[in-house]
Amino acid sequence: MQTVRISPDGKRLAYTAAANGESMLVTLNLETKELTPILRASEARESGERTMSGYRWIGNDHIVITTISRENIEGQLGDFRRLVACNVHSGELVQQAWDKAGGDAGFIKHIDHDTGTYLLQRDAIQESLSRYGFPEVVKVDVATGKYSMVQRTNPEVRDWGVDSNGEVRSGSRFDGDSGKVRVMFKAEGDRNLKTAYNQADETWTSGAPDPSMFILGTNMVYTLANHQGHTAVYKMDMTTLDLTEKVFSTDGFDVQGIILNEDRSKVLGYRTFDGTMCRVFTDPHLKAVKSMLEEVFGKDEAVIIDYTADLSKIVVYAGGMTKFGGYFMFETQSGSLNLLNWEKTSLKDAPANPMKAEWYTASDGTKIQTIVTYPRHRKGQGNLPVLVMPHGGPFGAIDSAEIGFFPWHQAIAEQGYVVIQPNYRGSGGYGKDFVSLGRRPGGYGKRM
Numbered sequence: 001m002q003t004v005r006i007s008p009d010g011k012r013l014a015y016t017a018a019a020n021g022e023s024m025l026v027t028l029n030l031e032t033k034e035l036t037p038i039l040r041a042s043e044a045r046e047s048g049e050r051t052m053s054g055y056r057w058i059g060n061d062h063i064v065i066t067t068i069s070r071e072n073i074e075g076q077l078g079d080f081r082r083l084v085a086c087n088v089h090s091g092e093l094v095q096q097a098w099d100k101a102g103g104d105a106g107f108i109k110h111i112d113h114d115t116g117t118y119l120l121q122r123d124a125i126q127e128s129l130s131r132y133g134f135p136e137v138v139k140v141d142v143a144t145g146k147y148s149m150v151q152r153t154n155p156e157v158r159d160w161g162v163d164s165n166g167e168v169r170s171g172s173r174f175d176g177d178s179g180k181v182r183v184m185f186k187a188e189g190d191r192n193l194k195t196a197y198n199q200a201d202e203t204w205t206s207g208a209p210d211p212s213m214f215i216l217g218t219n220m221v222y223t224l225a226n227h228q229g230h231t232a233v234y235k236m237d238m239t240t241l242d243l244t245e246k247v248f249s250t251d252g253f254d255v256q257g258i259i260l261n262e263d264r265s266k267v268l269g270y271r272t273f274d275g276t277m278c279r280v281f282t283d284p285h286l287k288a289v290k291s292m293l294e295e296v297f298g299k300d301e302a303v304i305i306d307y308t309a310d311l312s313k314i315v316v317y318a319g320g321m322t323k324f325g326g327y328f329m330f331e332t333q334s335g336s337l338n339l340l341n342w343e344k345t346s347l348k349d350a351p352a353n354p355m356k357a358e359w360y361t362a363s364d365g366t367k368i369q370t371i372v373t374y375p376r377h378r379k380g381q382g383n384l385p386v387l388v389m390p391h392g393g394p395f396g397a398i399d400s401a402e403i404g405f406f407p408w409h410q411a412i413a414e415q416g417y418v419v420i421q422p423n424y425r426g427s428g429g430y431g432k433d434f435v436s437l438g439r440r441p442g443g444y445g446k447r448m
Contacts, residue, residue, distance in 0.1 A: 014063050039052055
């Protein structure tokens with residue numbers, strides 16, 4: 001069982017299951033326990049093949065599936081992204097706004113579960129040749145796949161920002177020739193976008209202002225910015241770009257993200273990093289649930305994955321640090337906590353090889369954090385073989401102490417190796433100065 005999503009009313013689950021060596025999207029009726037296969041999710045490798053890359057509920061009757069179609073484009077393989085809605089009652093599959101769509105027609109910007117409609121950003125092909133492939137925003141009816149125009153293309157926009165009411169409030173574009181990022185914003189009460197920012201960051205470490213959540217009725221947004229050396233959460237006035245209030249930060253590390261509710265109208269918490277990825281909830285209900293779950297499973301061993309609109313049912317992933325994990329259903333009204341299934345049924349909750357975030361001093365005096373996985377069968381032994389496995393990227397990538405989706409470090413440690421995953425100079429999570437070290441001679445893993 002992987003990637004579990006619960007319907008807004010809590011009556012069904014959608015998740016990926018393995019069967020006969022293949023992945024399959026299925027739904028589970030929590031009342032009748034009926035399991036229904038929806039779509040095979042094999043990898044697209046050759047021209048004409050399709051794969052599933054994600055899915056989410058829109059309303060209680062439809063799952064919207066993101067598909068990737070690999071096609072031959074003038075001798076080169078290219079991927080097209082499309083959405084397909086599945087009616088969980090009839091099994092009918094409906095194409096979502098495919099008509100007159102370009103290469104990417106799969107970026108959902110806003111969902112209205114009550115009406116079964118959503119805002120979709122897609123590449124346009126019906127505009128003039130000068131705007132061919134630029135993004136537009138359309139409103140889609142999930143039941144029929146029909147759409148209406150909300151925001152036409154703009155020559156200065158490659159990505160649109162939408163508030164929790166479904167109103168387009170911003171647009172942005174990166175110019176690869178000049179290095180400039182243009183951010184446009186529609187102020188409260190205005191009808192048109194105006195340029196708020198148009199600059200190039202010559203250090204490649206700061207980034208442009210990027211609204212994470214629009215605060216309704218104001219020109220304020222929540223945003224992530226490394227204004228004081230490390231990424232923190234601020235309130236920002238989009239008309240002046242003034243950072244008016246620091247809302248949340250962590251000492252010595254970058255904040256990784258803001259956790260929002262479904263319609264992006266409320267901050268529920270923050271994603272943090274200190275060698276381990278964590279979620280810090282500020283919402284009182286979720287904060288209490290997380291505290292209770294950690295009493296049962298242990299610190300950092302329980303992650304809230306998804307929940308119903310009224311928070312009466314919460315899908316929890318337990319494990320990932322000291323042992324392999326599984327998915328549980330927590331019902332807040334009754335307090336019941338029941339296993340849905342293990343992530344890897346062959347391993348269940350087998351013990352993991354221990355992982356720890358360690359620090360070492362490099363040859364030039366730089367402090368570097370590394371994730372070390374120790375072979376559990378050789379505890380206390382010395383002179384063990386070592387394998388160094390640096391992450392990719394290199395820009396902003398990061399390794400953390402967790403089993404993860406592709407646990408190669410666990411498989412290698414199980415064979416008796418110590419696995420070292422250094423977050424070398426330029427890795428994300430450690431502030432602006434550490435990122436800049438990666439851009440100097442000897443950066444990006446060239447010098448230990």
